[in-house]
Amino acid sequence: MVRLLALLLLLFAPLRASTDVLLAAADDATLQPLIARLANPHTETRASWTFWLGTLGGKSVVLTRTEGDPLNAVAAATLAIRRYAPKLVVSYGSARAHDPALQPGDAIVSEVFAAFDGMVSPVTSLDGGAHPLKWERLPHAPIQGKEVEKYVLTFPADATALAAAKKLSGPRGAVIPGTLGSANQVNREADRIAWIRATWGTSCEDGESAHLAGAAQLLGVPIIGLRIIEGTPEQAAALALKFMEASR
Amino acid sequence: MKYFLLFLCVALAVRAAEPVDVLVQGAENKEVAEIVAALKEPKKLEIGVFSFWTGRIGPHRVAVSLTGQALINCTVSTLIGIEEFTPKLIVNQGTSGAQVPYLGLHDIIVGRRALDYGNFITPVRGAGQGSAPLAWTPVPQRLRLPANGALVAFPDGFHGDAAAMAVALRTRNPMGRVFPGVIGSAHEVNLEMDRVRWSARTFGMDVEEMESGHVAALAHAYGIRYIAFRVVSDAPYDGVPFYAQAARATGIFTVNFLENLAPLTTKS
Numbered sequence: 001m002v003r004l005l006a007l008l009l010l011l012f013a014p015l016r017a018s019t020d021v022l023l024a025a026a027d028d029a030t031l032q033p034l035i036a037r038l039a040n041p042h043t044e045t046r047a048s049w050t051f052w053l054g055t056l057g058g059k060s061v062v063l064t065r066t067e068g069d070p071l072n073a074v075a076a077a078t079l080a081i082r083r084y085a086p087k088l089v090v091s092y093g094s095a096r097a098h099d100p101a102l103q104p105g106d107a108i109v110s111e112v113f114a115a116f117d118g119m120v121s122p123v124t125s126l127d128g129g130a131h132p133l134k135w136e137r138l139p140h141a142p143i144q145g146k147e148v149e150k151y152v153l154t155f156p157a158d159a160t161a162l163a164a165a166k167k168l169s170g171p172r173g174a175v176i177p178g179t180l181g182s183a184n185q186v187n188r189e190a191d192r193i194a195w196i197r198a199t200w201g202t203s204c205e206d207g208e209s210a211h212l213a214g215a216a217q218l219l220g221v222p223i224i225g226l227r228i229i230e231g232t233p234e235q236a237a238a239l240a241l242k243f244m245e246a247s248r
Numbered sequence: 249m250k251y252f253l254l255f256l257c258v259a260l261a262v263r264a265a266e267p268v269d270v271l272v273q274g275a276e277n278k279e280v281a282e283i284v285a286a287l288k289e290p291k292k293l294e295i296g297v298f299s300f301w302t303g304r305i306g307p308h309r310v311a312v313s314l315t316g317q318a319l320i321n322c323t324v325s326t327l328i329g330i331e332e333f334t335p336k337l338i339v340n341q342g343t344s345g346a347q348v349p350y351l352g353l354h355d356i357i358v359g360r361r362a363l364d365y366g367n368f369i370t371p372v373r374g375a376g377q378g379s380a381p382l383a384w385t386p387v388p389q390r391l392r393l394p395a396n397g398a399l400v401a402f403p404d405g406f407h408g409d410a411a412a413m414a415v416a417l418r419t420r421n422p423m424g425r426v427f428p429g430v431i432g433s434a435h436e437v438n439l440e441m442d443r444v445r446w447s448a449r450t451f452g453m454d455v456e457e458m459e460s461g462h463v464a465a466l467a468h469a470y471g472i473r474y475i476a477f478r479v480v481s482d483a484p485y486d487g488v489p490f491y492a493q494a495a496r497a498t499g500i501f502t503v504n505f506l507e508n509l510a511p512l513t514t515k516s
Contacts, residue, residue: 045394047394047466047469047470048391048392048393048394048469049392049469050392050397067390067392067399069367069389069390070319070320070323071319071323071364071389071462071465071466072390072391072392074319074320074323074324075323075327075466075469078323078324078327078328079327079331082327082328082331115320115435117319117366117434117435117436118318118435118436119435119436119437120436120437120439121436121437121438121439121440121443122439122440123439123440123484124439124440124441124442125441126441126442126445127441127442128440128441128442129440129442130380130381130382130440130442130443130446131440132379132381133378133379138435138436138437140318140320140321140435141316141317141318141321142297142316142320142321143297143298143314143316143321143325144297145294145296145297146299147277147299147314149316149317149321184364184366184367184387185367185368185369185370185387186368186369186370186387187370188369188370188371188372188373189370189371189372189373189377189378189379189380190373190374190375190376190377191373191375191376191377191378191379192370192373192379194375195379211319211320214320215320215323215324218296218297218320218321218324219296219324220296
């Protein structure tokens with residue numbers, strides 16, 4: 001009988017009930033305030049990625065750690081979406097400002113996401129140097145089905161979640177709608193930051209949010225992004241919790 | 249018992265696809281065309297927006313995957329491919345840009361290793377001080393080890409499967425030469441020769457493209473054998489611009505490789 005039950009569990013693994021929300025953050029410090037609040041918590045792993053499951057404010061949720069880079073973020077999200085079928089993905093954490101008007105502590109919500117890691121440089125001969133402010137952007141081209149790709153500059157945020165998030169406040173006041181940019185880069189050259197903002201329209205940069213949005217689009221799940229400029233893990237987690245409470 | 253059998257049938261119907269020996273990937277239609285055409289008893293599956301073709305080549309049951317280009321597409325499609333088909337070996341193949349002067353159009357690099365070279369931290373520079381990419385500090389791909397959960401950096405990327413490499417280096421490329429080498433992946437097309445030279449010197453890269461290093465990391469996370477083949481489709485040292493038809497060479501080479509490759513075990 002035990003063997004029979006084990007067989008059935010194995011066979012029906014892909015048929016798990018759907019989850020309300022997938023919450024994705026870069027590291028343990030940012031995840032832990034939410035994991036600590038989970039009711040009926042349990043943990044599952046697959047290859048390099050970990051999933052914390054439970055309920056939060058009456059919603060079924062799964063949390064995963066993105067490691068703050070596109071590959072781990074997309075991998076973790078893909079597995080989570082396939083295994084737990086969330087109705088919404090929430091990417092939350094800290095970000096660095098591209099918009100000079102933004103200040104540490106400002107909270108940004110995604111109107112759209114821009115994965116700004118793509119570039120094409122102009123043909124330049126040896127000893128001609130490298131000139132990144134003359135590079136052209138190279139957008140991602142998500143597969144649309146039927147073996148067709150389409151280049152897109154941005155990935156959309158979910159309109160309902162965006163409307164709910166716009167009503168929230170962060171450490172410095174009302175949440176600011178903007179474009180969350182991501183790449184596995186830490187840009188600290190002022191001229192390059194200005195070029196990225198002019199080229200991609202980014203408000204800020206982090207390691208994974210737009211790549212998560214690309215994966216969510218490929219897998220047909222809506223997404224919202226919440227970021228605190230130079231935020232602490234506690235500030236980012238607090239904003240995610242406010243969002244969860246507001247969207248009950 | 250009747251209900252149990254019905255239950256079992258439903259469960260089996262929603263299970264993943266039949267396992268394969270080899271998951272063969274290409275990012276673009278031209279990169280998978282020759283391989284799909286070589287499949288015996290071919291069958292097409294669409295899983296979400298991704299297309300797979302299963303069949304046999306040589307002694308192997310094969311799933312051919314059109315991944316789409318770059319990290320987002322190839323990561324999602326690789327995970328679907330692994331989870332659905334549980335392959336023993338992943339072959340990622342396609343076109344690339346030469347990063348070294350010895351390579352010409354239609355030459356193929358067999359990946360001794362593949363890495364993500366597109367990640368960096370810049371120095372701090374104020375407004376008006378410009379941007380200097382040859383001074384950026386590379387950031388290696390990190391991956392958490394399933395055995396102990398440790399987060400480990402892989403500055404050299406991920407090594408190709410030794411047994412698969414040995415077979416590949418004895419496989420005929422009908423359109424050019426075959427060399428072992430290093431494949432770098434990023435969402436970049438670098439045509440500034442100083443940066444091309446910097447990439448070759450910094451990472452040991454022979455060619456650049458957009459998927460192999462990412463798929464190598466995913467294969468490593470699952471403990472799946474992995475090899476990458478990249479044909480030179482643009483050779484900036486020779487002034488050769490991108491030639492999409494070069495994809496035929498790596499497609500034919502991959503079919504030859506699969507026919508040469510002995511039946512697989514899980515471990516190399």
